[in-house]
Structure formats: C-alpha cells, structure tokens
Amino acid sequence: QQQVKQSPQSLIVQKGGISIINCAYENTAFDYFPWYQQFPGKGPALLIAIRPDVSEKKEGRFTISFNKSAKQFSLHIMDSQPGDSATYFCAASNDYKLSFGAGTTVTVRA
C-alpha cells in the first residue's frame, strides 16, 4: 500500500521553464515531508524539506508548497536547467521511517 502518491511519472520542460511535481498523502500523522533528487547510479540526495506548520519553503530555485487541509504538497523547480534532469522523489514521515512516492523523471531540454 503506497502511502504517498506522486505525479506525474515523467515530465519534459524547456530550459528556463518551471517543473511542477505533486504528491498526496493519507496519513495525517505525517509531519515531515522531504524531497530527494536521484541521478542514475547514485543514491537519493536530500533537496529540501518542509513541516506542516509552514505553507511554503524556498531554497534557491526549489520551492515546496504545502496544503495541509488537502493533504497535498508539491515541488516547483524554477528556471529549470539541464543539470536538473534527474528523478525526484517526495517522501513523508512521522518518525524515522520514510515513505517515498514512486518518483518523477524530469528531463530539461536545452
């Protein structure tokens, strides 16, 4: 049973465009929502994380938006660059165990 649903499965964006990835969860006990970036042959690397008492968090070109009532959160990648081409995973946790979405493969076209 997948606790975090992620969409889309893949997306293509032009250089300089905005990539948007959405996630939804059911477990209202979740209180920590990280995003990870994974390149082929590498492990996931933590990008940015948010807690439910905050509706938005920005770090550089990456922004998380969080909607507690809808139980949804999203990642926006602004000014997308070819180096951003990777698979992105949302995750959720209420203790130590991360529940991951299925991933979104982002391709940035130059």
Added chain:
Amino acid sequence: GAGVSQSPRYKVAKRGQDVALRCDPISGHVSLFWYQQALGQGPEFLTYFQNEAQLDKSGLPSDRFFAERPEGSVSTLKIQRTQQEDSAVYLCASSLWGEANQPQHFGDGTRLSIL
C-alpha cells in the same frame, strides 16, 4: 570519506546463494537505515538501527533477510537463499541523531542481480 559508503556497488549471485551487503555510515551518525529500491520505484523501508540496537525490522520481506550493526557503526545486510525477486538496489542511509524526522543521507547503493 564524508558520505555513506556501500560495498560492493554491484553484486551478481545465482539463485539460492547467500549475499552480504556492507554499509559504512557517516562517522558519528547514530541512526542507520536500509531501504530496497526496485527498478523505477521509490525506496522501500527495510530496517532501522539506533546505535547497535535494531529498533524496527518491519520492512524486511522475509526471514531470509537479516541485518546487523554489532558495534554501532558498520552494518551488514545479509540475504540467504536468494531469489530472483530479491534483485534490486539496496540503499543504506544514516542520520545524526536518533530523534524523529532527521535528514537521512543515502549511499549510492548496491545493485543486486540474482540470476
């Protein structure tokens, strides 16, 4: 090194063989996690250690899977009598504290292929 180190990076085994996968966490990190990542999927939790204590092994798929961290640093994930469905990338992660919701830092994984 500064990051989580896993070895071997690739492992090929015949069905029925036993395998052992090693994880060196970031020095001083209290918590250590193992995840299994199937092709095209997100990582799935297997087990969690705080120092040498295995506090949660609820994600281990069967009793053929066994993990240990005897001195609270290096950890080994062992799979006995491997099956084809065990083929996956096995990821290790560590975090500094034993508290909830600390950032987890992942290694690059061991890609296991069972023939």
